[in-house]
């Protein structure tokens with residue numbers, strides 16, 4: 001048996017996490033928007049690519065916390081008035097795509113040619129329907145396009161130009177590729193490009209190496225939710241990895257790798273070096289371990305992130321909620337921007 005601490009967690013492993021109980025930062029709470037009814041749950045992430053604790057200026061940390069809090073507020077409002085989990089995860093991810101702090105939509109990282117190529121996917125746990133787009137350079141909100149692929153086509157995944165033409169036909173906003181660029185990303189790109197020229201080793205780091213060549217270049221945003229009807233949904237959106245090869249596709253638009261939702265088990269959104277999440281089919285495997293092995297959400301997610309991926313050198317994390325409303329947010333990196341809100345049980349945002 002490879003699991004550590006099996007069965008040691010109470011119903012809600014997150015609220016018992018020492019980092020959460022000991023936090024006294026008032027900025028990490030979202031205001032209580034009034035009486036909360038039902039059993040809805042929302043969990044979000046802003047990527048597992050943050051720097052170690054203590055190395056980010058406090059001001060920047062607070063900026064992230066504020067945006068995560070705002071994102072939770074948007075989802076809370078929807079779920080509280082009886083909106084669906086699909087509606088909530090899409091709205092939350094759209095908000096984070098529009099926020100330049102996160103690696104998705106505006107603020108997405110660049111490929112090795114200096115262009116943002118974005119991926120997104122969404123899945124409805126009540127129908128097992130899913131939609132995704134990959135390698136898009138002009139769609140303002142890739143998650144909205146992913147949802148339309150699910151609703152309006154007989155396909156699951158559309159790429160590049162075809163996805164953009166479809167999005168435009170559906171009335172979504174297309175932007176000039178320069179819209180997605182920010183001074184911070186341009187500076188990061190130029191620094192890494194220079195490093196790449198100087199040190200080719202960094203580029204040919206073998207897969208599985210414990211020295212993670214993508215350290216500090218990850219991001220991604222995601223949301224999972226359980227609504228008052230008992231329906232689960234998951235959504236993920238990303239610019240991928242900074243300096244990725246042109247045409248590279250990660251786990252985010254791949255259903256089962258970066259995103260998965262099934263009312264029988266759970267909803268999952270992943271972040272990290274996508275190649276590892278794809279090879280290990282992580283999002284689906286959380287669900288599979290629950291469905292076929294009877295593991296709890298916490299056991300399945302913790303095993304995959306802290307044991308399976310870690311042993312391979314795969315950095316990242318995931319957020320998940322199960323059909324009972326239990327949540328988990330494990331990561332094996334320095335940090336993962338994350339937060340949750342619950343109809344019964346408050347809300348919290350965390351970075352480390």
Ligand code: ASP
Pocket residue numbers: 047048049103217218219220238239240241249250251252258270271272273274275
């Ligand atoms: N998983 C994303 C990818 O590999 C990146 C990330 O989550 O930071 O494209």
